Amino acid sequence: xxxxxxLFGTMPDGAAVEQFTLSNGxxxxxxxxxxxxxxxxxxxxxxxxxxxxxxxxxxxxxGYLQNDYISAVCGRVANRIGxxxxxxxxxxxxxxxxxxxxxxxxxxxxFDKKIWRAEAGQIGxxxxxxxxxxxxxxxxxxxxxxxxxxxxxxxxxxDFTAITDKPTPVNLTSHAYFNLAGRxxxxxxxxxxxxxxxxxxxxxxxxxxxxxxxxxxxxxFTTPKAIGSQMKKFPEIVxxxxxxxxxxxxxxxxxxxxxxxxxxxxxxxxTWTTQPGVQLYTANHFDGFAGRGGARCEKFGGFCLxxxxxxxxxxxxxxxxxxxxxxxxxxQTCIYKFIHERL
Ligand code: BGC
Numbered sequence: 001x002x003x004x005x006x007l008f009g010t011m012p013d014g015a016a017v018e019q020f021t022l023s024n025g026x027x028x029x030x031x032x033x034x035x036x037x038x039x040x041x042x043x044x045x046x047x048x049x050x051x052x053x054x055x056x057x058x059x060x061x062x063g064y065l066q067n068d069y070i071s072a073v074c075g076r077v078a079n080r081i082g083x084x085x086x087x088x089x090x091x092x093x094x095x096x097x098x099x100x101x102x103x104x105x106x107x108x109x110x111f112d113k114k115i116w117r118a119e120a121g122q123i124g125x126x127x128x129x130x131x132x133x134x135x136x137x138x139x140x141x142x143x144x145x146x147x148x149x150x151x152x153x154x155x156x157x158x159d160f161t162a163i164t165d166k167p168t169p170v171n172l173t174s175h176a177y178f179n180l181a182g183r184x185x186x187x188x189x190x191x192x193x194x195x196x197x198x199x200x201x202x203x204x205x206x207x208x209x210x211x212x213x214x215x216x217x218x219x220x221f222t223t224p225k226a227i228g229s230q231m232k233k234f235p236e237i238v239x240x241x242x243x244x245x246x247x248x249x250x251x252x253x254x255x256x257x258x259x260x261x262x263x264x265x266x267x268x269x270x271t272w273t274t275q276p277g278v279q280l281y282t283a284n285h286f287d288g289f290a291g292r293g294g295a296r297c298e299k300f301g302g303f304c305l306x307x308x309x310x311x312x313x314x315x316x317x318x319x320x321x322x323x324x325x326x327x328x329x330x331x332q333t334c335i336y337k338f339i340h341e342r343l
Contacts (some may be wrong), residue, residue: 001025002022003020005120008035008061009060011035017035019033020118020125022125022148023150024150024152027043027045027049028045029042029043030042032127036112037116039174039176041292042054042156044267044338047267047341050265052180052181052182052265054180055177055179057291058070058291058292059292063290068105071174071176071177072174073146074306075106076106076110076111076135076136076138077095077103077106077170077314078173079306080205080311081103081312082102082206082312082315084137086314093137102206103136109135109136116146123150124149126145128144130143133166138168140164140166140326142164143162143163144161145162146172154338155338156335157336161329163328164324168324171308173306177303178302178303178304178336179302180261180265180269182265187231187300188227189227190260190261191225191227191260192223192258192260193280194255194258195245195248195278196214196222197212198211198214198243199211199277201244205311206311207244207316209318211318218230227282228300240283241282241284242280242282243279243280244279244310245278250274254333254335257271257305257307259271267340270335270336271305272337275308276310280303281303281304282300283302284300286298286299286302307332308332
């Protein structure tokens, strides 16, 4: 595995945005930015050896400044916090609201908008940042590390850790948008989700607190199905997927949460996680903005498999807790593994 560092761009305040290019011996090449720990590019060969970029991204920093969360790490708390408040140890904590009355992906200036310290190591790049006490309303100084590694087994592996000096919620995720064809939309991609249950939401996309079976709904991907075929069949999903699934058998070591196959190229991506949930998001808000090489990023132009704790866990005592306390270490691993099918 080789790593090269270069300058990608300069932030409006003059800060340098560094780019790290990781390549393994199998033709997989990944570009990471220290602006939001973004996966800016991931070139993966298909069954015939033809490479394509399988993540949505931009050639220039401007694209990332103008389009939120694209292929970045989100935190301190990914997804929504209802009413931008919660109670912790008997106190009400108010955090910044950036989507109506709610908070989305850590607030106005979440981890996706930070310039992280970055250092290339033997297996990948280590990114670090400190989120100070009170940032976006969250208590405690939080020290966060994300190690992004590219293995010879064609896995992109993200290992997250965090420590705090006051109790605080932590729920980090990778908001990478994938498209295994490298162009067009993802409606023909065949998806398997190892999830028998999901967490239903209200009209503001806030969980109701229920955990329901996927059986008989458009969310049943327990056997592989084309994403678009389910949208057609189930009218309630016509505008796309934006749902949190409960990963079967989630635990301390990574389990398989999802497998996606693109039928024309034969590219397959597996997602492995230590987290209890995975948010499937099908780029429902993409509006034709210009992406890499000027290509239009239209609705359903990518899919995210955001491995994480359930949305709004801070307001649902029945969901697994996201509270990190001093002396504890938050740990989670997300692996995106690529397989080239023989056609
Ligand atoms: C959320 C969507 C949101 C999107 C923004 C996803 O993680 O589930 O509701 O619109 O992020 O990029």
